[in-house]
Amino acid sequence: MSLPHSEVDDLKVLIETYRDAGPENMRRLVEIMVYDRARFATPELCQARSDAALARPEHLRNYVEGLPKGSPLPKWVDPELLPTIQVPTLLIHPPVSPPRTHSRPARP
Numbered sequence: 001m002s003l004p005h006s007e008v009d010d011l012k013v014l015i016e017t018y019r020d021a022g023p024e025n026m027r028r029l030v031e032i033m034v035y036d037r038a039r040f041a042t043p044e045l046c047q048a049r050s051d052a053a054l055a056r057p058e059h060l061r062n063y064v065e066g067l068p069k070g071s072p073l074p075k076w077v078d079p080e081l082l083p084t085i086q087v088p089t090l091l092i093h094p095p096v097s098p099p100r101t102h103s104r105p106a107r108p
Contacts, residue, residue, distance in 0.1 A: 018063045021053035 010032045017025040027046040034040040053060060082091065 015064070015067065017053075018060050021050055021060055023047050023050040026050040026053065 013025070013028045013032055017029040023043070023046050026049045027041060027043075030041045030046055030049060031037050
């Protein structure tokens with residue numbers, strides 16, 4: 001019997017991918033971020049995302065080094081300012097409702 005999937009598991013994958021942004025870890029990360037894994041978590045996409053991440057090692061290093069300081073959202077950031085962000089942004093946060101299960105409902 002396996003334990004149910006949780007957002008904590010997803011965050012572990014995110015952190016592991018920042019520590020080692022190779023194609024296999026990137027596949028694991030892409031799979032938790034897309035609705036249709038078969039369509040979007042392709043080897044080509046995962047390789048491209050890995051290549052892009054590895055091209056910026058300072059970004060990967062800054063993220064990992066910031067974890068003990070409260071990253072990815074530093075504690076000094078005022079959450080009230082988040083709605084004022086003017087660029088496309090992906091924010092990952094703890095759930096505010098009951099945790100979802102690993103299975104995803106079918107879309108209409």
